[in-house]
Amino acid sequence: MKTDGRGLQIFCPQRMERSVTEVTVEQLRKMGVEAVLLDLDNTLVRWQGRDIPDTIRKWLQELREAGFKLCLVSNARFGKRLRSLSTELNIPYVRKAAKPSRQGFHNALKLLSCPAHKAVMIGDQMFTDVWGGNRSGIYTIMVEPIARREFIGTKISRVAERLLLAWFRRRGDI
Ligand SMILES: [Mg+2]
Structure with a gap:
Protein backbone atom coordinates (compact mmCIF):
# COMPACT_ATOMS: atom_id res chain seq x y z
CA MET A 1 0.00 0.00 0.00
CA LYS A 2 1.32 3.39 -0.95
CA THR A 3 0.13 5.29 2.06
CA ASP A 4 1.86 3.58 4.91
CA GLY A 5 1.65 6.67 7.10
CA ARG A 6 5.35 7.43 6.88
CA GLY A 7 6.60 10.82 5.76
CA LEU A 8 5.01 12.58 2.86
CA GLN A 9 3.17 9.54 1.57
CA ILE A 10 0.34 10.37 3.94
CA PHE A 11 -0.50 13.23 1.55
CA CYS A 12 -0.53 11.05 -1.55
CA PRO A 13 -3.93 10.18 -3.06
CA GLN A 14 -4.27 6.59 -4.22
CA ARG A 15 -5.87 7.81 -7.37
CA MET A 16 -6.42 11.07 -9.23
CA GLU A 17 -9.27 11.98 -11.52
CA ARG A 18 -10.54 15.02 -13.32
CA SER A 19 -14.00 14.75 -11.77
CA VAL A 20 -16.02 12.51 -9.46
CA THR A 21 -17.93 11.29 -12.50
CA GLU A 22 -14.80 9.44 -13.65
CA VAL A 23 -15.20 7.08 -10.71
CA THR A 24 -17.56 4.40 -11.96
CA VAL A 25 -19.92 2.02 -10.23
CA GLU A 26 -18.07 -0.88 -11.84
CA GLN A 27 -14.71 0.24 -10.48
CA LEU A 28 -16.08 0.73 -6.99
CA ARG A 29 -17.71 -2.71 -7.06
CA LYS A 30 -14.46 -4.32 -8.13
CA MET A 31 -12.71 -2.64 -5.22
CA GLY A 32 -15.26 -4.06 -2.79
CA VAL A 33 -16.32 -0.58 -1.76
CA GLU A 34 -19.49 -0.15 0.29
CA ALA A 35 -19.41 3.54 1.13
CA VAL A 36 -18.40 6.68 -0.72
CA LEU A 37 -17.56 9.71 1.38
CA LEU A 38 -17.75 12.96 -0.49
CA ASP A 39 -16.33 16.40 -0.04
CA LEU A 40 -18.78 19.11 -1.01
CA ASP A 41 -17.13 22.38 -2.05
CA ASN A 42 -15.36 22.24 -5.38
CA THR A 43 -15.96 18.48 -5.50
CA LEU A 44 -19.76 18.32 -5.99
CA VAL A 45 -20.61 22.02 -6.20
CA ARG A 46 -18.71 25.24 -6.76
CA TRP A 47 -17.16 26.72 -3.63
CA GLN A 48 -20.03 27.98 -1.45
CA GLY A 49 -22.39 27.08 -4.28
CA ARG A 50 -25.81 25.53 -4.16
CA ASP A 51 -26.21 24.25 -7.70
CA ILE A 52 -25.28 20.65 -8.34
CA PRO A 53 -24.23 20.14 -11.97
CA ASP A 54 -26.50 17.70 -13.83
CA THR A 55 -23.63 15.31 -14.59
CA ILE A 56 -22.82 15.03 -10.90
CA ARG A 57 -26.46 14.68 -9.93
CA LYS A 58 -26.78 11.80 -12.38
CA TRP A 59 -23.58 10.20 -11.10
CA LEU A 60 -24.83 10.35 -7.50
CA GLN A 61 -28.08 8.75 -8.58
CA GLU A 62 -26.20 5.91 -10.28
CA LEU A 63 -24.18 5.29 -7.14
CA ARG A 64 -27.27 5.26 -5.00
CA GLU A 65 -29.11 2.90 -7.33
CA ALA A 66 -26.09 0.61 -7.27
CA GLY A 67 -26.50 0.40 -3.50
CA PHE A 68 -23.51 2.43 -2.31
CA LYS A 69 -23.86 4.25 0.98
CA LEU A 70 -23.05 7.93 0.60
CA LYS A 80 -27.79 25.71 6.38
CA ARG A 81 -26.39 25.23 2.88
CA LEU A 82 -24.98 21.82 3.74
CA ARG A 83 -28.29 20.78 5.27
CA SER A 84 -30.33 21.87 2.27
CA LEU A 85 -27.98 20.16 -0.20
CA SER A 86 -28.05 17.04 1.95
CA THR A 87 -31.85 17.05 1.88
CA GLU A 88 -31.99 17.79 -1.83
CA LEU A 89 -29.58 14.97 -2.66
CA ASN A 90 -30.91 12.67 0.04
CA ILE A 91 -27.37 12.08 1.31
CA PRO A 92 -26.53 12.36 5.02
CA TYR A 93 -23.75 14.69 6.09
CA VAL A 94 -21.10 15.24 8.70
CA ARG A 95 -20.73 18.92 9.43
CA LYS A 96 -17.66 20.69 10.79
CA ALA A 97 -15.71 17.57 9.96
CA ALA A 98 -12.50 19.48 10.73
CA LYS A 99 -10.66 17.55 8.02
CA PRO A 100 -7.85 16.45 8.14
CA SER A 101 -8.91 15.42 11.64
CA ARG A 102 -9.97 11.78 11.80
CA GLN A 103 -13.11 12.63 13.74
CA GLY A 104 -15.30 13.60 10.80
CA PHE A 105 -14.32 10.49 8.84
CA HIS A 106 -14.89 8.34 11.91
CA ASN A 107 -18.35 9.86 12.37
CA ALA A 108 -19.23 9.31 8.71
CA LEU A 109 -18.15 5.65 8.81
CA LYS A 110 -20.09 5.14 12.01
CA LEU A 111 -23.17 6.76 10.49
CA LEU A 112 -22.96 4.42 7.49
CA SER A 113 -21.89 1.37 9.54
CA CYS A 114 -18.96 0.84 7.22
CA PRO A 115 -15.38 -0.13 8.08
CA ALA A 116 -12.64 2.20 6.79
CA HIS A 117 -11.22 -0.38 4.39
CA LYS A 118 -14.54 -0.60 2.56
CA ALA A 119 -14.85 3.14 2.04
CA VAL A 120 -13.41 5.66 -0.37
CA MET A 121 -13.06 9.39 0.14
CA ILE A 122 -13.35 11.66 -2.87
CA GLY A 123 -12.30 15.28 -2.59
CA ASP A 124 -10.41 18.10 -4.26
CA GLN A 125 -7.94 18.99 -1.53
CA MET A 126 -4.79 17.22 -0.44
CA PHE A 127 -4.45 18.72 3.02
CA THR A 128 -8.00 18.04 4.09
CA ASP A 129 -9.67 15.27 2.05
CA VAL A 130 -6.64 13.20 1.11
CA TRP A 131 -4.62 13.62 4.28
CA GLY A 132 -7.63 13.00 6.54
CA GLY A 133 -8.80 10.03 4.49
CA ASN A 134 -5.35 8.45 4.43
CA ARG A 135 -4.94 8.95 8.17
CA SER A 136 -8.26 7.20 8.66
CA GLY A 137 -7.28 4.20 6.57
CA ILE A 138 -9.68 5.15 3.77
CA TYR A 139 -8.81 4.84 0.08
CA THR A 140 -8.51 8.39 -1.27
CA ILE A 141 -9.36 9.74 -4.69
CA MET A 142 -8.36 13.30 -5.44
CA VAL A 143 -10.29 15.21 -8.08
CA GLU A 144 -9.67 18.53 -9.77
CA PRO A 145 -11.62 21.42 -8.24
CA ILE A 146 -14.82 22.27 -10.12
CA ALA A 147 -13.90 25.96 -10.30
CA ARG A 148 -10.95 28.18 -9.58
CA ARG A 149 -12.78 30.32 -7.08
CA GLU A 150 -12.01 29.20 -3.54
CA PHE A 151 -11.08 30.26 -0.04
CA ILE A 152 -7.88 32.32 0.08
CA GLY A 153 -6.29 29.83 2.49
CA THR A 154 -7.00 27.08 -0.02
CA LYS A 155 -5.28 29.06 -2.78
CA ILE A 156 -2.18 29.20 -0.62
CA SER A 157 -2.23 25.49 0.18
CA ARG A 158 -2.59 24.74 -3.55
CA VAL A 159 1.04 25.83 -3.98
CA ALA A 160 2.32 23.14 -1.64
CA GLU A 161 -0.21 20.72 -3.13
CA ARG A 162 1.16 21.25 -6.64
CA LEU A 163 4.75 20.73 -5.48
CA LEU A 164 3.87 17.50 -3.72
CA LEU A 165 1.81 16.22 -6.64
CA ALA A 166 4.74 16.85 -8.98
CA TRP A 167 7.02 14.98 -6.59
CA PHE A 168 4.62 12.03 -6.31
CA ARG A 169 4.35 11.91 -10.08
CA ARG A 170 8.12 11.88 -10.50
CA ARG A 171 8.34 9.00 -8.06
CA GLY A 172 5.59 7.17 -9.93
CA ASP A 173 3.32 7.14 -6.88
CA ILE A 174 0.39 8.51 -8.88
MG1 LIG B 1 -13.35 20.86 -1.36
Missing part, protein backbone atom coordinates in the same frame (compact mmCIF):
# COMPACT_ATOMS: atom_id res chain seq x y z
CA CYS A 71 -22.13 10.67 3.05
CA LEU A 72 -21.05 14.29 2.68
CA VAL A 73 -18.01 15.08 4.78
CA SER A 74 -17.55 18.83 4.80
CA ASN A 75 -15.62 21.41 6.74
CA ALA A 76 -18.32 23.91 5.84
CA ARG A 77 -19.19 26.22 8.69
CA PHE A 78 -22.53 27.23 7.30
CA GLY A 79 -24.77 24.36 8.21
Whole structure:
Protein backbone atom coordinates (compact mmCIF):
# COMPACT_ATOMS: atom_id res chain seq x y z
CA MET A 1 0.00 0.00 0.00
CA LYS A 2 1.32 3.39 -0.95
CA THR A 3 0.13 5.29 2.06
CA ASP A 4 1.86 3.58 4.91
CA GLY A 5 1.65 6.67 7.10
CA ARG A 6 5.35 7.43 6.88
CA GLY A 7 6.60 10.82 5.76
CA LEU A 8 5.01 12.58 2.86
CA GLN A 9 3.17 9.54 1.57
CA ILE A 10 0.34 10.37 3.94
CA PHE A 11 -0.50 13.23 1.55
CA CYS A 12 -0.53 11.05 -1.55
CA PRO A 13 -3.93 10.18 -3.06
CA GLN A 14 -4.27 6.59 -4.22
CA ARG A 15 -5.87 7.81 -7.37
CA MET A 16 -6.42 11.07 -9.23
CA GLU A 17 -9.27 11.98 -11.52
CA ARG A 18 -10.54 15.02 -13.32
CA SER A 19 -14.00 14.75 -11.77
CA VAL A 20 -16.02 12.51 -9.46
CA THR A 21 -17.93 11.29 -12.50
CA GLU A 22 -14.80 9.44 -13.65
CA VAL A 23 -15.20 7.08 -10.71
CA THR A 24 -17.56 4.40 -11.96
CA VAL A 25 -19.92 2.02 -10.23
CA GLU A 26 -18.07 -0.88 -11.84
CA GLN A 27 -14.71 0.24 -10.48
CA LEU A 28 -16.08 0.73 -6.99
CA ARG A 29 -17.71 -2.71 -7.06
CA LYS A 30 -14.46 -4.32 -8.13
CA MET A 31 -12.71 -2.64 -5.22
CA GLY A 32 -15.26 -4.06 -2.79
CA VAL A 33 -16.32 -0.58 -1.76
CA GLU A 34 -19.49 -0.15 0.29
CA ALA A 35 -19.41 3.54 1.13
CA VAL A 36 -18.40 6.68 -0.72
CA LEU A 37 -17.56 9.71 1.38
CA LEU A 38 -17.75 12.96 -0.49
CA ASP A 39 -16.33 16.40 -0.04
CA LEU A 40 -18.78 19.11 -1.01
CA ASP A 41 -17.13 22.38 -2.05
CA ASN A 42 -15.36 22.24 -5.38
CA THR A 43 -15.96 18.48 -5.50
CA LEU A 44 -19.76 18.32 -5.99
CA VAL A 45 -20.61 22.02 -6.20
CA ARG A 46 -18.71 25.24 -6.76
CA TRP A 47 -17.16 26.72 -3.63
CA GLN A 48 -20.03 27.98 -1.45
CA GLY A 49 -22.39 27.08 -4.28
CA ARG A 50 -25.81 25.53 -4.16
CA ASP A 51 -26.21 24.25 -7.70
CA ILE A 52 -25.28 20.65 -8.34
CA PRO A 53 -24.23 20.14 -11.97
CA ASP A 54 -26.50 17.70 -13.83
CA THR A 55 -23.63 15.31 -14.59
CA ILE A 56 -22.82 15.03 -10.90
CA ARG A 57 -26.46 14.68 -9.93
CA LYS A 58 -26.78 11.80 -12.38
CA TRP A 59 -23.58 10.20 -11.10
CA LEU A 60 -24.83 10.35 -7.50
CA GLN A 61 -28.08 8.75 -8.58
CA GLU A 62 -26.20 5.91 -10.28
CA LEU A 63 -24.18 5.29 -7.14
CA ARG A 64 -27.27 5.26 -5.00
CA GLU A 65 -29.11 2.90 -7.33
CA ALA A 66 -26.09 0.61 -7.27
CA GLY A 67 -26.50 0.40 -3.50
CA PHE A 68 -23.51 2.43 -2.31
CA LYS A 69 -23.86 4.25 0.98
CA LEU A 70 -23.05 7.93 0.60
CA CYS A 71 -22.13 10.67 3.05
CA LEU A 72 -21.05 14.29 2.68
CA VAL A 73 -18.01 15.08 4.78
CA SER A 74 -17.55 18.83 4.80
CA ASN A 75 -15.62 21.41 6.74
CA ALA A 76 -18.32 23.91 5.84
CA ARG A 77 -19.19 26.22 8.69
CA PHE A 78 -22.53 27.23 7.30
CA GLY A 79 -24.77 24.36 8.21
CA LYS A 80 -27.79 25.71 6.38
CA ARG A 81 -26.39 25.23 2.88
CA LEU A 82 -24.98 21.82 3.74
CA ARG A 83 -28.29 20.78 5.27
CA SER A 84 -30.33 21.87 2.27
CA LEU A 85 -27.98 20.16 -0.20
CA SER A 86 -28.05 17.04 1.95
CA THR A 87 -31.85 17.05 1.88
CA GLU A 88 -31.99 17.79 -1.83
CA LEU A 89 -29.58 14.97 -2.66
CA ASN A 90 -30.91 12.67 0.04
CA ILE A 91 -27.37 12.08 1.31
CA PRO A 92 -26.53 12.36 5.02
CA TYR A 93 -23.75 14.69 6.09
CA VAL A 94 -21.10 15.24 8.70
CA ARG A 95 -20.73 18.92 9.43
CA LYS A 96 -17.66 20.69 10.79
CA ALA A 97 -15.71 17.57 9.96
CA ALA A 98 -12.50 19.48 10.73
CA LYS A 99 -10.66 17.55 8.02
CA PRO A 100 -7.85 16.45 8.14
CA SER A 101 -8.91 15.42 11.64
CA ARG A 102 -9.97 11.78 11.80
CA GLN A 103 -13.11 12.63 13.74
CA GLY A 104 -15.30 13.60 10.80
CA PHE A 105 -14.32 10.49 8.84
CA HIS A 106 -14.89 8.34 11.91
CA ASN A 107 -18.35 9.86 12.37
CA ALA A 108 -19.23 9.31 8.71
CA LEU A 109 -18.15 5.65 8.81
CA LYS A 110 -20.09 5.14 12.01
CA LEU A 111 -23.17 6.76 10.49
CA LEU A 112 -22.96 4.42 7.49
CA SER A 113 -21.89 1.37 9.54
CA CYS A 114 -18.96 0.84 7.22
CA PRO A 115 -15.38 -0.13 8.08
CA ALA A 116 -12.64 2.20 6.79
CA HIS A 117 -11.22 -0.38 4.39
CA LYS A 118 -14.54 -0.60 2.56
CA ALA A 119 -14.85 3.14 2.04
CA VAL A 120 -13.41 5.66 -0.37
CA MET A 121 -13.06 9.39 0.14
CA ILE A 122 -13.35 11.66 -2.87
CA GLY A 123 -12.30 15.28 -2.59
CA ASP A 124 -10.41 18.10 -4.26
CA GLN A 125 -7.94 18.99 -1.53
CA MET A 126 -4.79 17.22 -0.44
CA PHE A 127 -4.45 18.72 3.02
CA THR A 128 -8.00 18.04 4.09
CA ASP A 129 -9.67 15.27 2.05
CA VAL A 130 -6.64 13.20 1.11
CA TRP A 131 -4.62 13.62 4.28
CA GLY A 132 -7.63 13.00 6.54
CA GLY A 133 -8.80 10.03 4.49
CA ASN A 134 -5.35 8.45 4.43
CA ARG A 135 -4.94 8.95 8.17
CA SER A 136 -8.26 7.20 8.66
CA GLY A 137 -7.28 4.20 6.57
CA ILE A 138 -9.68 5.15 3.77
CA TYR A 139 -8.81 4.84 0.08
CA THR A 140 -8.51 8.39 -1.27
CA ILE A 141 -9.36 9.74 -4.69
CA MET A 142 -8.36 13.30 -5.44
CA VAL A 143 -10.29 15.21 -8.08
CA GLU A 144 -9.67 18.53 -9.77
CA PRO A 145 -11.62 21.42 -8.24
CA ILE A 146 -14.82 22.27 -10.12
CA ALA A 147 -13.90 25.96 -10.30
CA ARG A 148 -10.95 28.18 -9.58
CA ARG A 149 -12.78 30.32 -7.08
CA GLU A 150 -12.01 29.20 -3.54
CA PHE A 151 -11.08 30.26 -0.04
CA ILE A 152 -7.88 32.32 0.08
CA GLY A 153 -6.29 29.83 2.49
CA THR A 154 -7.00 27.08 -0.02
CA LYS A 155 -5.28 29.06 -2.78
CA ILE A 156 -2.18 29.20 -0.62
CA SER A 157 -2.23 25.49 0.18
CA ARG A 158 -2.59 24.74 -3.55
CA VAL A 159 1.04 25.83 -3.98
CA ALA A 160 2.32 23.14 -1.64
CA GLU A 161 -0.21 20.72 -3.13
CA ARG A 162 1.16 21.25 -6.64
CA LEU A 163 4.75 20.73 -5.48
CA LEU A 164 3.87 17.50 -3.72
CA LEU A 165 1.81 16.22 -6.64
CA ALA A 166 4.74 16.85 -8.98
CA TRP A 167 7.02 14.98 -6.59
CA PHE A 168 4.62 12.03 -6.31
CA ARG A 169 4.35 11.91 -10.08
CA ARG A 170 8.12 11.88 -10.50
CA ARG A 171 8.34 9.00 -8.06
CA GLY A 172 5.59 7.17 -9.93
CA ASP A 173 3.32 7.14 -6.88
CA ILE A 174 0.39 8.51 -8.88
MG1 LIG B 1 -13.35 20.86 -1.36
